[in-house]
Amino acid sequence: MVQPTPAIDIDRLRRSLDGVNAFGFNAVTGGYNRVGYSDADMAARAWFADEMAGAGLRVSRDAVNNLFGRFGPADGPCIMAGSHLDTVPEGGAFDGSLGVCAAFECVRAMIDAGITPKTAIVVTATAEEEGRFGGMLGSQTITGAVTRDWIARASDSEGVALTAAMQAQGLDPFAAPDAAWRSGAIRAFLEMHIEQGPVLEQSGIPVGVAHGISGVCHLQIRFEGVANHSGTTPMDMRADAFAGLVTFAAGIPALIAELGTDQSRITVGKLNLEPNFAHTIPGTAEFSIIVRDTSEEVMRRLRTAAEARIADAAKAHGLTVSSEEKSWLPPVGLDSGLHALLRGEAERLGIACLDMPSGAGHDAQTMQSLCPSGLIFVPSRNGVSHAPEEWSDWAEIEKGASLMLAALTRLACE
Template structure:
């Protein structure tokens, strides 16, 4: 079927939505979940849906959806992403997937395509985790409970429930957003890669086969603060030197216990008491570990614990850690992956089968239904910043791949 998206409409939508929450000083977008800017973005999306001739719907988790009705009541195809952002964000993360999904529905409607399966656009709430998870997709997958809805808060202590009530929503309504997995055939998501692989490889699209799992730890190394001038080196209980030893051991641990898809990052550290003339007595730091295999993640966790224990003994330190989060890896559905690859070949797109090193709503949806993801390149691998961008030709390629993949998966049976 010779159909293609309207790139000019995609451009217009991206530019318009990018102005909602834009800071004039740093040019970053501040549309964090359930802020006034986020709610304005949701209203913008609902208006766009109506202009396209569809009926916008809002569920109890404030997910926005619209559907192109199919000719049967067979399980539907969901396609989407999110429009909330991190602070000082770029214009594409999440947003591109929602806008492309809307454009696909517009294109199919305009061309009179009647799919066998209903195709539903969904824009999930709070994928970026302001309140600690992926609220919208977790609600759809039935992973929330009343206790979580009453206690979830952001880093400033603002309660999720208070924010929902401020905008006129009952927090417990999120429980009603849960879907029956038997009604969903698959979920598709288009997203910027947020890394450099496609850009450096000069590929137009990526077909995701696995989405990484991850765990994050908060680690404390405790030694003894003492005078920097009077304490001999061999008599110190220097907590920072323990961190230095651990950081230098990470490449070895990944080589011995990880895989080519393993990642480990110390992204935050605090040295106490923090004086230039004092041997550090306490170091607190974060550890983010990722891999696409749950067994490898477990092996890495054991190896990192053993390394910390050995370093603590050698440096006369104490250590403790707390697991702050865990997301299991999710494999994209092999049949969906093959259909995406086949469509990419038929469209003669340069493509790469690859894994996702970042978490996405597809990871949550993949716990319940078959999922597939399409990546488009990120210029210089940049994301979560105003420098985030993707060439229009690659956006068009990814959007057309999504359009034809939806046609394939929804099995259209007639056009008028």
């Protein structure tokens, strides 16, 4: 008997994404606000759980509010597919959520075609992927990488403790380490995501298949100087915390040129100045530094050099400095077998694809520690992400989702 060929219903996929994006939308900015464990994040998860249950999937949640929708055999190993539903503040409409909705659409396409998989497919919407508290809590919980000590110490940039944020939503944070999946329970993990960069669009290629993912080191730095009157304090007698930050930040390009690679990234992101007043010299500057590269050796080299230059900047401006590592996610090479399968299915479908690394962190890199993992990219217009202007064209989304569907059908049905 010839197995029916499932097909993506792109209009249904669009409606799913619109449903998720009904939560946390800011009509003034056009951005989306579903930061991890916010009310909007939790409401979107509840809505999506109902959608999966309505389609006939067996829905469950774990201690950190990862969502799972199981299709196929109730017992035995599974193929897991999905991404995350949370956003950065004022984020875009596609980051993460598109991958969750695409995985769900693949399952619905298989249901429409009357396909019953031999191996179950589990659609997942991971929790707190965007790193509000550092790391990727959802996928790290699945893989068993979360410790009670880390949970007790984790806080966001505003000082809100992870434990408090989870307890406010009725969750027990210290149950997370017991929610890990056992070895062998997941045979493979597939994720579709927007590229969040310009490479695919500039290449004119509709789909990317990632072979590796950059690591991410998140440091929190605090310069302390002396707040003083901006008019009466001579320039050479100041202990200006912001001047120390500027001295370091201005040297980032030279630091990467000396010690980095074409995959190196160092970013000063979140910044707080105190007192934040026009006529007062900043007495403190607290800021985040994100270091990325596809080589862990290069990441460590850049981190060491960055901290040395931060110390030099502090000394030059009469400041004291403290540094805290919020998280360290090493770079990961994704499974070569899944990579070959995705390339083969793309060729069979006539979809041009590009081998490429991922400069951004994704759940797939965490999942690779537990099971073979693969990552599909679709282009981002102008390379923009983490902003209201984020956009991916639906014709290219359909190609990426079709590739994911073909790969899932192979993995779960053969």
